[in-house]
Amino acid sequence: MADIPSKATLAGDNVIRRLCRKLTILTVLVSLTAAPARAAERPVAAERLTIQWTEGAMQILSRTPLLKILPPTVTLPDSTNGLRGAWFEVQSDKGDVLYRRLMPAINIVFTETPLDPGSGQLSRAEAPVESQVFSVLVPASAAVKRVVFHGPDPAAKTSRTLSTEIGRIDLK
Amino acid sequence: MTSNSRHRPPLVILLALLGWVSCTCAAALAGPSDGSIIGATKFIDHGPDAERLNLVIIAEGFTSTEQEAFNGYAQQLVNSLFAFAPFDSFNAALNVWRLNVASNQSGADENPPCDPEGVGVFVDTYFDASFCNSGIERLLLVDQGLTITALNNHVPSWDYALVIVNSPIYGGAGGQVATTSLAGSWEQIVIHELGHTAFGLADEYEYWAGCGVDTDRDNHPAAEPSEPNVTTKTVLADIKWKDLILPATPLPTTNNANCDFCDPQPNPFGPQKVGLYEGAHYYHCDAYRPQYNCMMRQLGQVYCSVCKRVARSTLVAYMPVVCECPWQGDYDADGFLTSVDLARLINVVYFGTIGTQDPNCPTRRGDLDLNGFTDTVDLALMIDHVFFGGPGPAGPCE
Numbered sequence: 046m047a048d049i050p051s052k053a054t055l056a057g058d059n060v061i062r063r064l065c066r067k068l069t070i071l072t073v074l075v076s077l078t079a080a081p082a083r084a085a086e087r088p089v090a091a092e093r094l095t096i097q098w099t100e101g102a103m104q105i106l107s108r109t110p111l112l113k114i115l116p117p118t119v120t121l122p123d124s125t126n127g128l129r130g131a132w133f134e135v136q137s138d139k140g141d142v143l144y145r146r147l148m149p150a151i152n153i154v155f156t157e158t159p160l161d162p163g164s165g166q167l168s169r170a171e172a173p174v175e176s177q178v179f180s181v182l183v184p185a186s187a188a189v190k191r192v193v194f195h196g197p198d199p200a201a202k203t204s205r206t207l208s209t210e211i212g213r214i215d216l217k
Numbered sequence: 218m219t220s221n222s223r224h225r226p227p228l229v230i231l232l233a234l235l236g237w238v239s240c241t242c243a244a245a246l247a248g249p250s251d252g253s254i255i256g257a258t259k260f261i262d263h264g265p266d267a268e269r270l271n272l273v274i275i276a277e278g279f280t281s282t283e284q285e286a287f288n289g290y291a292q293q294l295v296n297s298l299f300a301f302a303p304f305d306s307f308n309a310a311l312n313v314w315r316l317n318v319a320s321n322q323s324g325a326d327e328n329p330p331c332d333p334e335g336v337g338v339f340v341d342t343y344f345d346a347s348f349c350n351s352g353i354e355r356l357l358l359v360d361q362g363l364t365i366t367a368l369n370n371h372v373p374s375w376d377y378a379l380v381i382v383n384s385p386i387y388g389g390a391g392g393q394v395a396t397t398s399l400a401g402s403w404e405q406i407v408i409h410e411l412g413h414t415a416f417g418l419a420d421e422y423e424y425w426a427g428c429g430v431d432t433d434r435d436n437h438p439a440a441e442p443s444e445p446n447v448t449t450k451t452v453l454a455d456i457k458w459k460d461l462i463l464p465a466t467p468l469p470t471t472n473n474a475n476c477d478f479c480d481p482q483p484n485p486f487g488p489q490k491v492g493l494y495e496g497a498h499y500y501h502c503d504a505y506r507p508q509y510n511c512m513m514r515q516l517g518q519v520y521c522s523v524c525k526r527v528a529r530s531t532l533v534a535y536m537p538v539v540c541e542c543p544w545q546g547d548y549d550a551d552g553f554l555t556s557v558d559l560a561r562l563i564n565v566v567y568f569g570t571i572g573t574q575d576p577n578c579p580t581r582r583g584d585l586d587l588n589g590f591t592d593t594v595d596l597a598l599m600i601d602h603v604f605f606g607g608p609g610p611a612g613p614c615e
Contacts, residue, residue, distance in 0.1 A: 086268075086535070093369065095369060106362075107369065109373060112267045114267065114268055114269075114534055114535055116531045116534065117530060117531060117534060121443055122441050122442075122448070123441075123455075126441065126449075127440040127441075128442070128443045129440045129441070129442050129443060130419075131443075132443060146417070147443060147444060148417070149391060149392040149393050149413060149414060154356065154358060155356075155390065155391050155392070156357065156391070157409065157410070158389060158406070159387070159406075159516065160427050163401065163402075164516075165402075165515040165516040165518070166422070166428075166515055166516075167406075167409070167422060168425075168426055168427055169425055169499070170355065170356060171353075172350065172351030172356065177361060178361050179393050180368075180393065205438075208443065
């Protein structure tokens with residue numbers, strides 16, 4: 046007679062199988078509790094720069110070293126007609142871009158509120174500012190030379206312009 | 218009094234006293250006298266600050282006796298945010314902090330230009346919040362320098378900040394330190410603003426002040442927006458989200474027949490269809506958005522596929538890795554799952570709570586048996602979810 050496992054044997058196997066699974070889960074849970082899970086990325090040496098922008102000039106108010114995961118660098122779209130928007134670039138001595146992030150325009154403040162109470166449609170209004178304090182997180186490494194800020198031309202006092210360099214900070 | 222101080226010459230004591238007085242005065246002049254910072258509390262703690270995005274919710278215009286109310290609003294915002302995709306699956310990437318600040322008085326200033334009587338309303342609040350800046354009634358600003366100083370001092374690893382202003386008047390501001398009042402659907406607006414600040418998303422709506430209101434929003438200038446979710450390009454190869462457009466999709470997917478106005482046509486396709494919809498980035502024509510609707514176009518909507526992908530690409534770096542047993546399947550260059558090997562998946566141990574999705578492990582979805590093993594897999598949910606092991610073939614899953 047062929048070795049056909051009985052229902053009882055199958056049930057027993059099942060119990061053992063389930064027990065093993067439970068032990069596996071328990072082991073995993075214990076290990077998770079014992080050691081906090083690390084993030085998908087590792088923290089890197091970074092700096093928080095707090096900067097005062099006043100039309101035509103930038104001044105560092107504080108530099109704070111941090112260990113931190115930084116959000117990913119971004120690529121700008123190709124355009125022969127120029128770009129709109131605001132961003133900052135961390136550059137090397139030779140001007141190579143080491144890190145870039147989009148950011149809110151430094152020289153414009155804006156509000157978005159519902160067109161009508163309860164309406165999902167938003168309405169936007171903006172105004173230029175002549176001075177602003179802001180902060181950026183940048184990687185800290187020997188290769189970093191400067192941070193360059195781009196945004197709407199401050200002279201135009203509106204976001205409806207091509208982006209231009211509006212200031213830079215040397216970090217060495 | 219110690220023996221040393223007992224023998225100090227009176228002049229030294231006087232100078233020390235003068236020094237203390239001058240320091241105190243300088244501090245009063247440099248800092249706000251309209252309240253005090255109570256302290257920061259990490260009330261959603263998903264791990265070390267260095268490895269998570271730290272969102273800080275700041276109280277403004279709440280007196281010391283109104284802090285519990287502020288705490289409630291902060292929790293209300295988190296509940297809304299964590300119910301919204303992709304934060305629902307990726308909330309483990311975030312720590313959320315409250316910065317409790319007691320103001321001397323409730324509310325915010327209302328600057329005179331917007332007051333019918335031209336007098337205005339002024340209250341003593343810590344960050345000096347005020348409506349009606351630059352003559353814009355709803356532009357609600359705080360002292361951004363003071364706010365950033367408070368953030369740097371109390372939550373050094375802060376990434377994003379939101380100031381909740383204790384006022385029922387409609388108002389707010391976008392930007393690095395966003396503000397919101399407590400009017401209407403304020404949590405929705407905050408999620409929209411977070412799209413700008415955290416992920417660099419553009420507004421997708423096709424007007425500025427309103428459809429039928431604008432007279433100078435007919436045609437978008439030729440300059441390309443830097444943001445990833447709007448474009449002026451109509452050739453597939455140049456479109457930022459070209460990989461999400463199916464081959465049969467017409468480009469542009471919709472055209473606005475009259476650039477003097479917002480396009481009134483209803484969505485000719487399903488809500489999920491990614492294409493090139495004319496009308497975006499504050500213009501009726503010559504700028505395009507990826508889907509017919511999106512949270513970046515209208516409150517109450519979800520993020521479109523493009524916005525979701527951009528958000529995920531930021532959030533994923535901060536997710537704790539608890540999914541040590543990788544999915545078997547194929548991954549694209551960004552580490553997103555594109556197909557799965559079902560045979561290998563079934564009966565793989567599930568690390569999370571039995572019967573529910575593990576918030577720390579958004580790739581693992583499906584039906585689970587009582588022991589937490591996957592019995593079936595919801596493929597639709599899994600495809601395109603991020604794989605934490607990185608691109609390339611997955612290893613053995615034992």
